[in-house]
Amino acid sequence: MTKTQQIENPYIPEPARIVRHYDLVKDHRFFQVRHVDMKRAMSFTYNPGQFIMLSIPGLGEAPFSISSTPSRPGILEMGIRKVGKLTEALFKKKDNDIIYIRGPYGNGFKIDQMRGKDIIIVAGGLGVIPLRSILYYVLDNRDQFGRLFFLYGAKNPDEILFKTEFFQLKNRVDIECLYTVDVDTSGEWTEAVGVVTRLFEHLPEIDPSRSAAVVCGPPVMYKYVIQELLKLKIPKNQIQMTLERKMECGVGKCGHCVLDHLYTCIDGPVFTYWDTLHFRELI
Amino acid sequence: MRILKMDSKYLKEFLESLRMFGKLYGPIWKRDVLTHDHVENVDDLVLDGEHTLIPVKKLFHPKRFNTMRFNEEGFTPNYSMFEKRVLIGAHPCDIHSLLRLDEVFLTDPADPYYKGLRENTAIIGFSCLPTENSLCRSTGTDIVESGFDLFFVDLEDIYLVWVGSSLGHDMILEKEEFFDENVTHADIQKYIQWREMRNDMFKKSFNFRDMPDIMELSYNSEIWDYFAEKCLSCGSCTMVCPTCNCYTLTDVFDVTNKTEGRRERVWDSCMFVDYSLVAGPHNFRGKRADRLKLWYTHKLKAFGGEYGRPACIGCGRCVDTCPVDINVLTIAEAFTSCEVPAK
Structure with a gap:
């Protein structure tokens, strides 16, 4: 056998340092991580919509969306909910602690098809985490896109992620931010109340053929949001959504993320509404 | 040659x-x-x-x-x-x-x-x-x-x-x-x-060539429920199938006080109830019928986006092994004739 050093092994996680973390809301934490190897950190690039596999030795590995934009290289950002064994261990990590990552994986959003078009980003709950990547990508390359609409809904004001950041965006003139909560539990909420589809009433007239939509949210949300986008006559292949599935390898070998005969990890996680009409089980 | x-x-x-x-x-x-x-x-x-x-x-x-x-x-x-x-x-x-x-x-x-x-x-x-x-x-x-x-x-x-x-x-x-x-x-x-x-010498045969279309047309068929009712989710079909490749990974600590251990890989089966289970918990394929459908989609319709061919190579092991007679033969027969097998 050839020397082991010559064997390419896509499964070996690379060490990365937690450079900063803070709580977004209860049980939801924001992490900034950087490859320990500085050269690797600076050369590491990805597409908005891609994900990484994150390991803690002994606790296992799981996929997480990248929430930062490749237009701001060097640091990877993730928003993570404490929901299982691995994330519980991750929440015990402190700044400067080492975790292990590999990737990026998946296809990411079809940015080339989005250029020159008006962009409608529709996020529900945690779905805003992967969409934050494309949101900032569009803002960082503002001249390449048309108008930008950012629709974000959460259950209540206490569950709005990136609240400060997103409310600061409201001051910008080159983006229209529409936020809503299902129920205003705080009594101090200044934005809309109701499900995220209600925000579509506030959109100005759009040219559907020159518009692209990206959607991410809980499974129940897709059906209703897509109905609204179809009412606007946006072509089915210009509606992209990013999906979650169980994943173990990230590279199309372990089988778990299979949908019909596609793998979410290599054929997705971004699929168009058109894809979902041809491949069952997508949404 | x-x-x-x-x-x-x-x-x-x-x-x-x-x-x-x-x-x-x-x-x-x-x-x-x-x-x-x-x-x-x-x-x-x-x-x-x-x-x-x-x-x-x-x-x-x-x-x-x-x-x-x-x-x-x-x-x-x-x-x-x-x-x-x-x-x-x-x-x-x-x-x-x-x-x-x-x-x-x-x-x-x-x-x-x-x-x-x-x-x-x-x-x-x-x-x-x-x-x-x-x-x-x-x-x-x-x-x-x-x-x-x-x-x-x-x-x-x-x-x-x-x-x-x-x-x-x-x-x-x-x-x-x-x-x-x-x-x-x-x-x-x-x-x-x-x-x-x-x-x-071949005693058995089935209509393999037409199965991709028949599988597609039968996606919503109630015949799946008949098989789902019988399936034990034991995973034997996947273990004996020569083209089943699914695996799962587990980190196993050594018996020491240090952070030391191994990342172990073990065959998995899409018939198991926790196959598509994620933390939350949310199960993307909690129903037996959905899991059976997935397996037969891969064996008789196509598997993998890139190489979309059916994976069945006709060894007959699922016919030999399934304790409740769910196999490529009974599935192909049921969906071709639109009738569930006689008892």
Whole structure:
């Protein structure tokens, strides 16, 4: 056998340092991580919509969306909910602690098809985490896109992620931010109340053929949001959504993320509404 | 392709000579189960065409192994399973199954473990005769044109030997005196008769070619519920299927006080209820009918976006094994006739 050093092994996680973390809301934490190897950190690039596999030795590995934009290289950002064994261990990590990552994986959003078009980003709950990547990508390359609409809904004001950041965006003139909560539990909420589809009433007239939509949210949300986008006559292949599935390898070998005969990890996680009409089980 | 002739009396000595190319593996009896394992004595090899319970994939995609070690310093891959091997007695369906697994595991980025095991293993194929449940004539995998180094067709007193690779050629050169280039008209006749005899021996068949469309058309059929009702979710079908490749990973700590251990890889089954379960918890495929549908989509319609062919290679193991008679045959029959099997 050839020397082991010559064997390419896509499964070996690379060490990365937690450079900063803070709580977004209860049980939801924001992490900034950087490859320990500085050269690797600076050369590491990805597409908005891609994900990484994150390991803690002994606790296992799981996929997480990248929430930062490749237009701001060097640091990877993730928003993570404490929901299982691995994330519980991750929440015990402190700044400067080492975790292990590999990737990026998946296809990411079809940015080339989005250029020159008006962009409608529709996020529900945690779905805003992967969409934050494309949101900032569009803002960082503002001249390449048309108008930008950012629709974000959460259950209540206490569950709005990136609240400060997103409310600061409201001051910008080159983006229209529409936020809503299902129920205003705080009594101090200044934005809309109701499900995220209600925000579509506030959109100005759009040219559907020159518009692209990206959607991410809980499974129940897709059906209703897509109905609204179809009412606007946006072509089915210009509606992209990013999906979650169980994943173990990230590279199309372990089988778990299979949908019909596609793998979410290599054929997705971004699929168009058109894809979902041809491949069952997508949404 | 070059085809040579060898007198049957040389077989044992020739197989013995292959040890210089690697450790011998092949079907042998072990605790009353026919299985692919290390061969101490070539007399132990079972080359009469009987099927092993567990398919040949186990030698390339091991049931359980350590992919890497971890400690405070990170992860170190484990390639200790790589050794030069010669696999003797692979049937045409076995070879087809490896070619299908190649499509999954060798597609960029290649799985380094499968790749290492595959590249270090010579394949010496052997002809077989259909078993009670062989379906390989239906799936077009009853003969093989590539994927072996040597392939032996057993014509009783002689073997016809297909030379499929440069390595196979080298193996022949080591015992050149056993092989005869002069294949006679009589030998050809004998081969043709053997083919005809073999073709007539198949007892079962199914409409494999039309199954992709039938599966697509039957997606919402209530017949799935009939099978789901019976299915035990035991996963036997996936363990015995030569083209099932799913696996799961588990980190296992060593029994020490340090952060040290291994990342272990074990076969998984899409029939298991937790196959698509994520933290939350949310189960993307909690229903048995959905899990069965997924398996048969892969076997009879297409698997993998890139290489969209059905994966079934017609070995008949699911027919042999499923305790409640859910298999490619009963599924194909039910969806072709739109009737559930009679009790």
